[in-house]
Amino acid sequence: MALDAHVFMTTMEKRVGLTAEDKSLLKENADWGKGIASEMADHFYGYLGRDAEMDAIINAKEGRVHRLRETFIQWFHEMFTGIDDWGNAYADRRWRIGLVHVQIGIGPQHVVPAMATVVNAVGQRLKTDGKDEALRDALSRICMIDLAFIEQAYVEVSSAAVLRETGWTEGLFRRLIATGANSM
Numbered sequence: 001m002a003l004d005a006h007v008f009m010t011t012m013e014k015r016v017g018l019t020a021e022d023k024s025l026l027k028e029n030a031d032w033g034k035g036i037a038s039e040m041a042d043h044f045y046g047y048l049g050r051d052a053e054m055d056a057i058i059n060a061k062e063g064r065v066h067r068l069r070e071t072f073i074q075w076f077h078e079m080f081t082g083i084d085d086w087g088n089a090y091a092d093r094r095w096r097i098g099l100v101h102v103q104i105g106i107g108p109q110h111v112v113p114a115m116a117t118v119v120n121a122v123g124q125r126l127k128t129d130g131k132d133e134a135l136r137d138a139l140s141r142i143c144m145i146d147l148a149f150i151e152q153a154y155v156e157v158s159s160a161a162v163l164r165e166t167g168w169t170e171g172l173f174r175r176l177i178a179t180g181a182n183s184m
């Protein structure tokens with residue numbers, strides 16, 4: 001059940017509809033993205049800080065918020081540069097980010113609204129700066145791909161852990177899930 005991050009990236013690109021034009025547009029605006037990354041981090045951590053549960057997570061360790069701000073800024077900029085043209089290095093990095101969140105116990109209920117705040121905040125800034133709607137669409141698409149990586153990591157890690165602990169086959173596991181969902 002181990003996920004191939006490179007294949008997943010290609011699948012998501014197609015599914016989300018991230019085009020060559022989107023990529024060019026993102027690259028052309030990479031400096032703009034870098035310039036607004038700190039402001040986006042303010043929105044993001046302001047939002048997390050207003051939720052008691054998420055605030056406790058981001059402040060659980062000394063220096064964590066500070067480190068998070070730095071990693072957020074880098075993550076945000078990478079959406080514009082694509083690291084290696086949204087190739088294997090990009091996919092590996094996004095998969096790694098997913099795994100880090102699973103380790104900390106951050107689930108879909110935290111990540112989905114958090115990503116929505118990024119999409120919103122960047123949308124506002126695009127308007128203020130008179131940027132093209134096409135850039136907003138391209139950014140929304142890459143945000144959705146990044147979100148899919150974090151969400152999928154949650155499912156993959158949980159499933160792999162159950163299979164490892166129980167020795168169940170993947171088929172049995174899937175049947176149990178389907179039966180469980182049926183009885184809810």
Ligand code: HEM
Pocket residue numbers: 048053054055057058061064067068071072075096097100101104106110111114115118146
């Ligand atoms: C849009 C969604 C999110 C993005 C893009 C994001 C981005 C990142 C990145 C790039 C890292 C560094 C990963 C690494 O070390 O390789 C990270 C780590 C982390 N994130 Fe997030 N994150 C998101 C959502 C959240 C949410 C909702 C929370 C809290 C409720 C959270 C809390 C953390 C924590 C605690 C770490 C580990 C910090 C440490 O090194 O101690 N993240 N995140």
